[in-house]
Amino acid sequence: MKTVLMSGGSSGIGKAIKEALIGEKYTVFTIGRNVAEIVCDLRDAEKLESEIKTWLKTHHVDVLINCAGVGLFDPHETLSIAKIKNMIDVNLSAPIILSNLCLRSLQKQQGHIINITSIEATRHAKYSALYTATKSGLRDFGHSLFEEVRKSGVKVTSINPDMTQTPFFNNLHFAPSDDIDTHLLPETIAQSVLDVLHIKGVVTDLTIRPQKVGIIKK
Numbered sequence: 643m644k645t646v647l648m649s650g651g652s653s654g655i656g657k658a659i660k661e662a663l664i665g666e667k668y669t670v671f672t673i674g675r676n677v678a679e680i681v682c683d684l685r686d687a688e689k690l691e692s693e694i695k696t697w698l699k700t701h702h703v704d705v706l707i708n709c710a711g712v713g714l715f716d717p718h719e720t721l722s723i724a725k726i727k728n729m730i731d732v733n734l735s736a737p738i739i740l741s742n743l744c745l746r747s748l749q750k751q752q753g754h755i756i757n758i759t760s761i762e763a764t765r766h767a768k769y770s771a772l773y774t775a776t777k778s779g780l781r782d783f784g785h786s787l788f789e790e791v792r793k794s795g796v797k798v799t800s801i802n803p804d805m806t807q808t809p810f811f812n813n814l815h816f817a818p819s820d821d822i823d824t825h826l827l828p829e830t831i832a833q834s835v836l837d838v839l840h841i842k843g844v845v846t847d848l849t850i851r852p853q854k855v856g857i858i859k860k
């Protein structure tokens with residue numbers, strides 16, 4: 643039985659990934675602020691370290707999925723320092739810390755790290771400088787880490803989704819349009835995780851986009 647440790651399993655893309663993995667008989671442990679096996683705010687690095695180290699005494703990791711993330715797309719000068727730190731902590735620091743803590747177990751298991759980044763990790767859009775910094779940082783972290791750990795059998799994948807219909811947009815001033823061709827579904831990203839896990843060889847980078855562009859302003 644393969645064990646998955648994942649963040650972001652309570653909502654949207656992460657929730658769909660969790661359900662898909664359970665459907666494939668993986669044992670899934672989530673890290674989250676509320677509904678989770680390991681209750682922890684990812685911004686609290688000290689607690690995260692202690693919770694994961696304790697958990698690792700009795701568990702191994704076959705797959706680490708870094709899915710939790712937050713977005714904010716406003717002119718950079720309007721962002722508070724607290725919001726800047728918040729996004730870097732959740733989107734970039736936490737996945738790097740979790741990879742660090744789990745790597746020995748992943749090496750033993752010949753495991754797999756899957757980072758859910760974003761289309762914004764692959765391009766440069768306005769009002770996205772901070773988000774882009776966190777997501778392209780995570781994508782490049784994964785690519786570099788793969789070069790380090792491939793000899794020990796560990797795989798590292800960056801999945802870079804375009805607009806996906808989830809609560810991610812609840813507090814943003816835009817959202818994908820309702821036209822099904824203009825957004826992805828969380829289940830599509832979950833299917834791509836299963837595909838990446840099944841394939842012989844290593845998918846290092848996977849960008850998934852809807853067929854058309856369509857955004858509504860709120």
Ligand SMILES: NC(=O)c1ccc[n+]([C@@H]2O[C@H](COP(=O)([O-])OP(=O)(O)OC[C@H]3O[C@@H](n4cnc5c(N)ncnc54)[C@H](OP(=O)(O)O)[C@@H]3O)[C@@H](O)[C@H]2O)c1
Pocket residue numbers: 649650651652653654655656673674675676677682683684685709710711712713732758759760761802803804805806807808809810811
């Ligand atoms: N939706 C899109 O269009 C899209 C496109 C590209 C990439 N992505 C990325 O996909 C990932 C999932 O996003 P989503 O669309 O599924 O959004 P979502 O529905 O808002 O889910 C976000 C998840 O992150 C968790 N999270 C946020 N802050 C946290 C914290 N401080 N500590 C622990 N967990 C925290 C949330 O958990 P709780 O709130 O329950 O604690 C939730 O499970 C994110 O990394 C996002 O950047 C999304």
